[in-house]
Amino acid sequence: QKEVEQNSGPLSVPEGAIASLNCTYSDRVSQSFFWYRQYSGKSPELIMSIYSNGDKEDGRFTAQLNKASQYVSLLIRDSQPSDSATYLCARGHNQGGKLIFGQGTELSVKP
Amino acid sequence: DADVTQTPRNRITKTGKRIMLECSQTKGHDRMYWYRQDPGLGLRLIYYSFDVKDINKGEISDGYSVSRQAQAKFSLSLESAIPNQTALYFCATSDLGRGWPNEQFFGPGTRLTVL
Numbered sequence: 682q683k684e685v686e687q688n689s690g691p692l693s694v695p696e697g698a699i700a701s702l703n704c705t706y707s708d709r710v711s712q713s714f715f716w717y718r719q720y721s722g723k724s725p726e727l728i729m730s731i732y733s734n735g736d737k738e739d740g741r742f743t744a745q746l747n748k749a750s751q752y753v754s755l756l757i758r759d760s761q762p763s764d765s766a767t768y769l770c771a772r773g774h775n776q777g778g779k780l781i782f783g784q785g786t787e788l789s790v791k792p
Numbered sequence: 793d794a795d796v797t798q799t800p801r802n803r804i805t806k807t808g809k810r811i812m813l814e815c816s817q818t819k820g821h822d823r824m825y826w827y828r829q830d831p832g833l834g835l836r837l838i839y840y841s842f843d844v845k846d847i848n849k850g851e852i853s854d855g856y857s858v859s860r861q862a863q864a865k866f867s868l869s870l871e872s873a874i875p876n877q878t879a880l881y882f883c884a885t886s887d888l889g890r891g892w893p894n895e896q897f898f899g900p901g902t903r904l905t906v907l
Contacts, residue, residue: 689832712893713893713894715895715896722880722901722903723900723901724882724898724899724900724901725835725882725898726898727895727896727897730895769834769835773893773894774893775893778823778840778842778886778888778893778894779825779837779840779850779893780893780896782834782835783834784832784833784834785834
């Protein structure tokens, strides 16, 4: 079992719709979770961090964490073509402050 | 100016050559990391460093070495490059934070091609 699993996609949504990206993880003791956005050939850019169960909202982005079910999700409201990118989910690993990354979900927002 | 910089941004080299990739940061972070990214394999950790005196291997350290010259500088070396080291390489930094892993901030990346 991979430590952090994401559907590779591509996930295609129409402009203005809600995009829902999901991530599951295997380590029950993880305390910190992150979503990064990566455009093709560019570096990962932090979108959201979440540490507590529940929802965390920032603009059009909402991260949801459920530690009991070991999943974290990212919702993007009013999706725009500029949101088309690969979204990486990561969890914190207690050793050395490392992050464990999923393979990413490719999102395509169609005009 | 960018907080995390990497040089060179692109490099083409031949099998057997020694290559050094450099990373500098102005964020004042203690922790620095080197990753490689390959299509379909995601980001994989090569080495990481807590501070100048603390270097640790990641999941794929074979064939690589690192040097932490200062808090702000962390270099990755390929002693004898081979074609399967062709990849996109990222440096990242983070601070000590809350006692559990904090967000990392990435440099722009170095695209390395080994012929």
